[in-house]
Amino acid sequence: MVSTIRTPHPREKRIIFKNIDRPGWTIDIGCYLADGGYDELKKAFTMKPEQIVNEVKASGVRGRGGAGFPCGVKWGFIRPGGTKPVYLICNADESEPGTFKDRYIIHQDPHQLLEGMIISCYAVNARLAYIYIRGEFPEGAKILERALAEAKEHGFLGKNILGSGFDLEIYVFRGAGAYICGEETGLIESMEGKRPYPRIKPPYFPAALGLYLCPTIVNNVETLCNVKHIVRIGGAEYAKMGKPNNTGTRLLCVSGDVQKPGYYEFEVGEITIGELINDICGGMKPGRTLKAVIPGGSSAKVMSATDRYKIKTRQPDGTTVETEMGLEDIPIDFDTLAAAGSMAGSGGVIVMDDTRDMVWALNNINEFYAHESCGQCTPCREGSLWMKKITERMLHGGGVEQDTDTLKSVADNIAGRTICAFGEACAWPTQSFVAKFRDEFVATARKKGDGNGSTNS
Amino acid sequence: MEIPAELEARIDEEITHYPVSKRSATLPLLHLIQEHFGYIQDDAIGWIARKLCLEPINVLELVTFYPMFRREPAGKHHIRVCRTLSCAMVGSYELLDTFCKHAKIDRHHNGHGTHILKSEDGKYSIEFVECLASCGFGPVCMINDDFYEAVAQDEVPQLLEKYQ
Numbered sequence: 330m331v332s333t334i335r336t337p338h339p340r341e342k343r344i345i346f347k348n349i350d351r352p353g354w355t356i357d358i359g360c361y362l363a364d365g366g367y368d369e370l371k372k373a374f375t376m377k378p379e380q381i382v383n384e385v386k387a388s389g390v391r392g393r394g395g396a397g398f399p400c401g402v403k404w405g406f407i408r409p410g411g412t413k414p415v416y417l418i419c420n421a422d423e424s425e426p427g428t429f430k431d432r433y434i435i436h437q438d439p440h441q442l443l444e445g446m447i448i449s450c451y452a453v454n455a456r457l458a459y460i461y462i463r464g465e466f467p468e469g470a471k472i473l474e475r476a477l478a479e480a481k482e483h484g485f486l487g488k489n490i491l492g493s494g495f496d497l498e499i500y501v502f503r504g505a506g507a508y509i510c511g512e513e514t515g516l517i518e519s520m521e522g523k524r525p526y527p528r529i530k531p532p533y534f535p536a537a538l539g540l541y542l543c544p545t546i547v548n549n550v551e552t553l554c555n556v557k558h559i560v561r562i563g564g565a566e567y568a569k570m571g572k573p574n575n576t577g578t579r580l581l582c583v584s585g586d587v588q589k590p591g592y593y594e595f596e597v598g599e600i601t602i603g604e605l606i607n608d609i610c611g612g613m614k615p616g617r618t619l620k621a622v623i624p625g626g627s628s629a630k631v632m633s634a635t636d637r638y639k640i641k642t643r644q645p646d647g648t649t650v651e652t653e654m655g656l657e658d659i660p661i662d663f664d665t666l667a668a669a670g671s672m673a674g675s676g677g678v679i680v681m682d683d684t685r686d687m688v689w690a691l692n693n694i695n696e697f698y699a700h701e702s703c704g705q706c707t708p709c710r711e712g713s714l715w716m717k718k719i720t721e722r723m724l725h726g727g728g729v730e731q732d733t734d735t736l737k738s739v740a741d742n743i744a745g746r747t748i749c750a751f752g753e754a755c756a757w758p759t760q761s762f763v764a765k766f767r768d769e770f771v772a773t774a775r776k777k778g779d780g781n782g783s784t785n786s
Numbered sequence: 787m788e789i790p791a792e793l794e795a796r797i798d799e800e801i802t803h804y805p806v807s808k809r810s811a812t813l814p815l816l817h818l819i820q821e822h823f824g825y826i827q828d829d830a831i832g833w834i835a836r837k838l839c840l841e842p843i844n845v846l847e848l849v850t851f852y853p854m855f856r857r858e859p860a861g862k863h864h865i866r867v868c869r870t871l872s873c874a875m876v877g878s879y880e881l882l883d884t885f886c887k888h889a890k891i892d893r894h895h896n897g898h899g900t901h902i903l904k905s906e907d908g909k910y911s912i913e914f915v916e917c918l919a920s921c922g923f924g925p926v927c928m929i930n931d932d933f934y935e936a937v938a939q940d941e942v943p944q945l946l947e948k949y950q
Contacts, residue, residue, distance in 0.1 A: 427871070427917075506916075524848065693870065
């Protein structure tokens, strides 16, 4: 088992992860306060809630959970002066394969999250908030419970916080092993004590009809932490980090076939996929070459190292310019990865080298989605299982000529035909693996196994 | 099924976290019951339903949906090994086999309708779970509530040794 202290890379810009692996740092509120903790909360109470919303809008910060929706716009959907109570839920259900950033914030810097949350609750006028933490983080849940108690003792939670007249309670809610609870409307159903079947949008946009059909803001852990820093430096200053429409810093989680996998924080778009792999993560393992990258968690479309990507970028004067580049030259930001046909998603970068069997890799991903489909929509419930059965059969030597096309056809019939984005999340891997590595799928389908279920690779 | 006073006090406190709807406390109550008894007994479903003024099906449908709840006891020490891509790329399937070998768990002896495998003496049980969110440091596993990353195959015996 490896040591848990990891030193940051010199090219990193650590804001959200400033205290992660910091020597002498503890989760105690005393440590956090000695470092200027909760100063931004005090500052926030000198501002009007709508001023904070405006700062968040000006910052341009986009949601860090996967969809990349602008946080300020989401908050703007809450109409001030409404008659229903407003709720805020922190989505700490981190379960997108390849993603492991919120784990460290929760386990090593819980007060940063709480401070960001309390400020956010004040901004959207939420008096009751919850942290929905995945069931597999039992220690994280205990750490958060303890941090909440500490915050309450210091008057940062409860009635009339710091004399501001603002009341707030935050509670921890534990999930129980279901990936679908990371989908915000599924999460809300789960919190209402039901099976977490996602709700259809419209009309069930959480900002209008969320928890108990009241206006609800659901934000990722990293997004809420960003709010603290936006209040600290101001939205305009925050927007100077990164690139236009891709502002701030981003936590990237690298796993797979690199020498030094791990978590890193950079200004958005600051580094390319190639720099991340070669400079930051020490390159590929000896004698191996890059084959593929999944750039934003397992739902993101896989990208091949041999492809050329035509990327259209909007210029300040409104015109678009098309640039052609290889995989390693693509900067990691929301817009460029979307233009390249994939997505920045949750920041989970999975790297695969030339020894990897793409049918095997897709089968592993398919098994995940087949297990995690909530079963509400037929195309997803049935299709995710069919895709898994096909790739598994192919791996065991039972493939047939049509498998490659059948896979694509099944995936095409899921995407866009389901209530929530899980449909796309399970279809995109199959669609992209088959499109990018078609020859490999065709060749595997032709191979015959020994009839005993052993692999033919 | 006897609910000790101390547990019931915790349950009553938990319910206060959901002033709008007691039904929201179903999942938290299931966690508290499973932590105490090790699994969700039939009686517990009725008990929670009565406590929260629900029908038993409202509780049962959660137990059958969420992977973390079980209807029968696990081993004294429960092992979860991550199955998903990044961990599989660094040997989680082999890690599962190694755990089974040293914990004396027969992989082919699966109880009806359960995804949990148990050793004959009931000391250990094991489960292959989806992504545990530590993908850079695989293969990862949990033993009870303790989390371990970058677990080498040859570390398994000493790891099990800690859980008697």
